[in-house]
Amino acid sequence: MKCKIIIDKNRDEEVFVYAHEKTKLVEEIENLVLGNSLELIGYKDREAVKLRPFEVCCFLVEDNRVYAITDDDKLLIKQRLYQLEETLDDSFVKINQSCIANINKIQRFNASFAGALLVVFKNGYSDYVSRRKIKTVKERLGVKL
Amino acid sequence: MNKYLKSFLHRGLIFGGFGPIVTGIVYLILSYTIEDFSLGGVEMFTAIISTYVLAFVHSGASVFNQIESWPIAKSLLCHLSTLYAAYTCCYLMNSWIPFDWRVLLIFTAIFMVVYFAVWLCVFVSIKLTSKKFNSKLS
Numbered sequence: 001m002k003c004k005i006i007i008d009k010n011r012d013e014e015v016f017v018y019a020h021e022k023t024k025l026v027e028e029i030e031n032l033v034l035g036n037s038l039e040l041i042g043y044k045d046r047e048a049v050k051l052r053p054f055e056v057c058c059f060l061v062e063d064n065r066v067y068a069i070t071d072d073d074k075l076l077i078k079q080r081l082y083q084l085e086e087t088l089d090d091s092f093v094k095i096n097q098s099c100i101a102n103i104n105k106i107q108r109f110n111a112s113f114a115g116a117l118l119v120v121f122k123n124g125y126s127d128y129v130s131r132r133k134i135k136t137v138k139e140r141l142g143v144k145l
Numbered sequence: 146m147n148k149y150l151k152s153f154l155h156r157g158l159i160f161g162g163f164g165p166i167v168t169g170i171v172y173l174i175l176s177y178t179i180e181d182f183s184l185g186g187v188e189m190f191t192a193i194i195s196t197y198v199l200a201f202v203h204s205g206a207s208v209f210n211q212i213e214s215w216p217i218a219k220s221l222l223c224h225l226s227t228l229y230a231a232y233t234c235c236y237l238m239n240s241w242i243p244f245d246w247r248v249l250l251i252f253t254a255i256f257m258v259v260y261f262a263v264w265l266c267v268f269v270s271i272k273l274t275s276k277k278f279n280s281k282l283s
Contacts, residue, residue: 111272113218115267116211
């Protein structure tokens with residue numbers, strides 16, 4: 001696939017993809033572009049910080065509050081988890097009742113001795129995949145059932 | 146109320162009913178296979194109540210594996226000891242095993258072997274799943 005980038009400050013920013021079919025690469029480009037256009041507001045020490053979904057490792061609920069875990073920070077998000085689930089693209093998947101994970105930020109999956117499937121993110125944070133969400137994660141990763 | 150205790154009670158209440166159902170099935174099988182098999186009212190009542198408690202504890206105890214602040218060894222030990230206590234009490238109360246230390250020893254050995262066999266099956270299955278998932282990560 002050819003790639004051409006035109007730097008022109010006088011035009012609106014837009015991305016065109018000409019493809020023969022919708023491949024994984026096309027989907028990834030779409031997710032990246034759409035993910036880039038969605039902006040969230042995170043709060044740290046009462047200061048608002050602009051946040052792009054692709055920067056987030058996961059969104060999680062703690063003490064009835066929603067937080068975004070980034071590579072090196074933890075920001076409070078005002079939206080509810082179900083609202084985020086509806087807004088976020090396919091690179092995000094709900095792994096348990098209180099966590100939505102960014103697949104692109106997952107480093108590896110581990111089997112824990114307690115019999116749970118653990119997700120280890122690139123920033124070192126880990127959370128488990130609940131049994132009822134394993135099927136969804138399988139489908140999202142494209143693992144044959 | 147502590148969220149883990151709440152979860153324990155919640156799971157116990159959902160799955161506790163399966164205990165008496167299993168008792169009923171076992172009773173049915175025994176009554177068809179053993180001639181003149183019968184249980185008295187008190188025996189049946191004790192069996193129903195104790196299997197309900199057993200199923201309640203069994204399903205509720207899975208919450209130990211989800212207490213993230215606990216080390217794995219602690220959650221595994223709590224899960225194992227809770228189940229062992231529940232099963233031993235249930236078996237003794239119903240006189241399914243006699244109160245004899247030699248029998249208790251054999252019972253404990255069988256319990257441990259079955260527990261770790263089940264644990265190994267679950268662990269291997271999760272390990273295979275994690276391997277499949279990892280192969281799909283870029």
